[in-house]
Amino acid sequence: MKPSRTRAQERLTAELKPIQLLEPQTEGGRPLMQVLKDRKSSREFNTEKLPLQVLSNMLWAAWGINRPESGKRTAPSAMNLQEINVYIALAEGLYLYDAKANILKPVLPEDIRAMTGGQPFVKDAPVNLIYVADYSKMGKVSAKDKVFYSATDAGFISQNVYLFCASEGLATVVRGYVDKPALAKVMKLRPDQKVILAQTVGYPKKK
Ligand SMILES: Cc1cc2nc3c(=O)[nH]c(=O)nc-3n(C[C@H](O)[C@H](O)[C@H](O)COP(=O)(O)O)c2cc1C
Secondary structure, eight states: OOHHHHHHHHHHHHHSSEEEEOOOOOSSOOOOHHHHHHHHOOOOOOOOOOOOOHHHHHHHHHHHHEEEEEETSSSGGGGGGOOEEEEETTTTTTEETTTTEEEEEEEESSSGGGGGGGGGGGGGGSSEEEEEEGGGGGGTTHHHHHHHHHHHHHHHHHHHHHHHHHHHEEEEEOOOOOHHHHHHHHHTOOOTTTEEEEEEEEOOOOO
């Protein structure tokens, strides 16, 4: 008997191996005031992949654990709910950033970059981050505040990525122009997981 699509999908996901990230290099980077001078949105990307060390550093800067004793992060979160999950769409598949284990967990063995936004560059840029709020972590927070907190918290993570990119000479743009229901479907999210924003990262296209 032919295996069901779900089984086949599960097998393929199992074949997509976790990516062990490298220890983040926390000593480097350009001075903050210079980085702030250079922070900007860019929409022209090279297809060159990010080296694993750069990817590891960027994810730590975005939403890594900077105080292991408390598990708190490089970005603040309302009531320390830490409800934002950072997904990363690469050519080889979709992964979830696990900050504690410092790995990328396989989610889908498909290239979904084209689904992460309505702008043409998203399908070719090497990295598209997707910020997803997990409302199940937000307990008794009112419906209105779930929306407000998760949008705010994702914004802080995004700004960390902007600053990292400005420091490293990478190009980036945060994006709200995303078909969120379509992306949630392709990512197989639960109804209480909400796509908040996406953010493209790559090397700038040479002029
Ligand atoms: C919440 C939010 C959503 C955004 N959505 C998009 C988007 O979908 N596409 C895009 O190209 N830029 C998007 N941007 C980037 C803004 O257009 C950009 O920040 C603004 O033009 C100012 O440019 P700067 O970032 O270079 O200062 C978004 C920015 C924010 C904060």
